Amino acid sequence: MREKRGLQLIVGLFVALGVVYALVTPVFEASDELWHYPMVRHLADGNSLPVQVFDSALAGPWKQEASQPPLYYYLGAALTFWIDTSEMETVRWENPHVDNGIITPDGNNNLTVHDPALNPGQGTLLAVRIVRIFSVLLGAATVFLTYHIAKSVAPNRPEIALGATAVTAFMPMFLFISGAVNNDNLIVPLAALALVMMIKAVSSPQSLVSSPQSSVLSPQFLVYWLLLGV
DSSP states (O other): OHHHHHHHHHHHHHHHHHHHHHHHSOTTOSTTHHHHHHHHHHHHTTOOOOOOOSOGGGSOTTGGGGGSOOHHHHHHHHHHTTSOOTTHHHHSOBOTTOOTTOOOTTOOOOSBOOOTTSOTTSHHHHHHHHHHHHHHHHHHHHHHHHHHHHHHHSTTOHHHHHHHHHHHHTOHHHHHHHTSOOTHHHHHHHHHHHHHHHHHHHHOTHHHHHOHHHHHTSHHHHHHHHHHTO
């Protein structure tokens, strides 16, 4: 019971901190969000996947992000298609003087120019924050799956399971990215789920030995192959 409560506490604190990051971090200032969200918005407007070009000058506002698997973007679009984001380019006003990744005396690090008069409860600002909170929930799934991975490896050591879960949950960069529009937030829990399934398969090899063909074609393994991208 104490172990279960410990897990609930860790996941609950992670969600709370992740939501704080999602709401407090200025829109488009999180890692690569400036290019991830336009892809979400493109699909939310009912468009098909964009054709990729080699010339970055001719690419859309999503740049290379549109070359990546689109499931995260489709899910974000499904959550925000009802929001009018026609003013996105106004909100997404790129700072021409930004020192991105460069340490300078003036510290001009803002990727975009922010208008304090904009209403955070509507338009692009609202859509971005909805997708951010969705990302936090995906991060919570990663935290939960981390517990099960550690529990599978050390079933009689609750301190290891909870310790691994806490280290994952409270890693500052993981919290920060979990509160951002970034497709890494779907990749990580899917990878964790694939690892859980691999551990389960290795731990129960008798099911494969008894009937390898039927096991490989079972729903469990079909999901496993899907997660591996086969």
